[in-house]
Amino acid sequence: MKVLICDDSKVARKSIELALPKGWNIEVRFAENGQEALDVVEQGLAELLFLDLTMPVMDGFEVLRRIKEKQLDCLTIVVSGDIQEASQREVEKLGALGFIKKPIVIEELHSLLERYGLIKELLPENHQREEAKTGHIEPTDILKEMSNIALGDAAKLLGDMLGSFIQLPVPDVAKRPYDKLINELHDEDYRINMVSEGFVGNAIAGEAILCVDNRTFNDLPSKLSDYHGYEFQDDSQSVFLDVASTLIAAFLKSFSSQLDLELNISQPAFLGMSETINNVFKEDVKDKQVLIITIDYEIPDYNLNCDLFVIFTESSIAALEERAGYFIDE
Template sequence: MSVIPLVVCDDSTMARKQVLRALPADWPVSVTEAVNGRQAMDAIRQGLGQVVLLDLTMPEMDGYQVLGALRSEGLKAQVIVISGDVQEQAVRRVLELGALAFLKKPFDESELRQTLSQLGLLTKPGEAALRQHASSNTAVSFHDAFRETINVAIGRAAALIAKVLGVFVQLPVPNVNVLEVGELHMALNDAGSSQDLTAICQGFIGSGIAGEALLIFHDSEIADIGKLMQRQSADYSDLEMLLDLSSVLIGACLSSIAEQIDVVFSQGHPQILGQHAAIEELIVANHKRWKKTLAVEISYGLEGHDIRFDLLLLFTEDSIGRLTHKLAYLMS
């Protein structure tokens, strides 16, 4: 029984571990792990990646760039993309770039097995294969497990925004940090880049987890967002439009997080936190509400447009213990 060289490429330790657990027990593979596209390409060039299970959103070199490099270098790797970016255009693009299949995160073992079987990559079922892999016992941190949960959530939200606006949404690698109020101040300053902003705030609570979602729009880009939304009526104000867009994006993110960790969030009504206000004013008005917080920073960009909006998910310090408990099964 010949052993197939397999590369599992994802910047998340948890995601790689989930993929390794899902590999069919009777599939004889030699596994190489890569934390970004650059490492994956190095492994493939060395002959270690006959089959590649590839994430899309990664630092240094993303999955799209890997697929492009494979094509330009004429390397014969059989690629299955496994990603939280579930935009229809993302799926179409990776298949056009040469990927054989696309699996949406989170996936289960039967989906992976069925895909491998359909592609003719599985040998006939037999005895459990002796898998050649050295690092499958890597511990998953809370930070990594939570960031991967966020990754899936922002991908779901991007897919909805892409449909609403008719554009391709460029997904970032989310930043996840526990911040003191002063550090949060700096993070918001970075997001604002001292431009005038309008921010929508929406509280959420459920199962001992609470926080606020903050969606920041740059005022100079609001007219362009209105064009994308094909606003027909003069009665449909900028604020109504931003509130509608916020409801879609924040709601999709929170719903996906809740589904993944098996909780139900009650969401407050979205509120205008500051209109045409500099970031400093937002901080001064709200610093008492943000002390130490688990902060998620996400900056969505719209391809072909000079538009981006920044989403901050701020979880209370008391929520961290409950989130850790909820994510424990993923970290084991």
């Protein structure tokens, strides 16, 4: 059987391949985004597709739509960190055989394959199939995939809170000078509202900051009132604080648990209200080199956006990479 694994994460691609039954007689290919996967399927080189949802170029939802529209002969199993019920209903409607939550559970995958009778041809005893090449995996690749899973967990909680589907982005994880972040965000006329929560534990410390623009900040109470049927009396600060606390805590809890970390998280606090970037980020008191996870959430039903920055101190980077490195050897 020709199997295609499509995910923008090298870590996820390798994890799925290693989770497949060892004696299964298959030929495995990889794709790094939805467009690559669709090209392979259209060439008839994929009979079974393992598909991520959140990817650059073309996401998994669009791949499923194209396969259905063109009536391509390929079965699809979605493997994703986007665990929102709306996402699972959508992929089922688009024809996916099943949905498996990241991080992948081997028994769950095997059970699904057996349920649909996909494990038919087995290799001779003591014979192993040739593994596909994924490329060298860095600790940052591990941290990016863990961030992807964590943002999915956080988005589900936020979506339940707002009663809406959350459009998940591809997280950016990179080591960079702190002043580079300031330069990227800098706009003298752009005013934002920020809530911060600090965290510390296991030689790791940092700060998570949720940012929204003034329009999003002012619209939150009415949008929540429309959904919950309760008048929030235009208390924008309290509503924003609740949303920020939910999103930040959910992300940090999921991210830290994957690394077997115990983080103590501070109470949420306002960093600035309708402030410019330079009035909030003080580069002279920050580390020169930090590791930053950047996530841009979109809530289409509400026409709202928010940016989450999880910033690890310079002294935390080595400890993070050491813990992530354990997963490379597994």
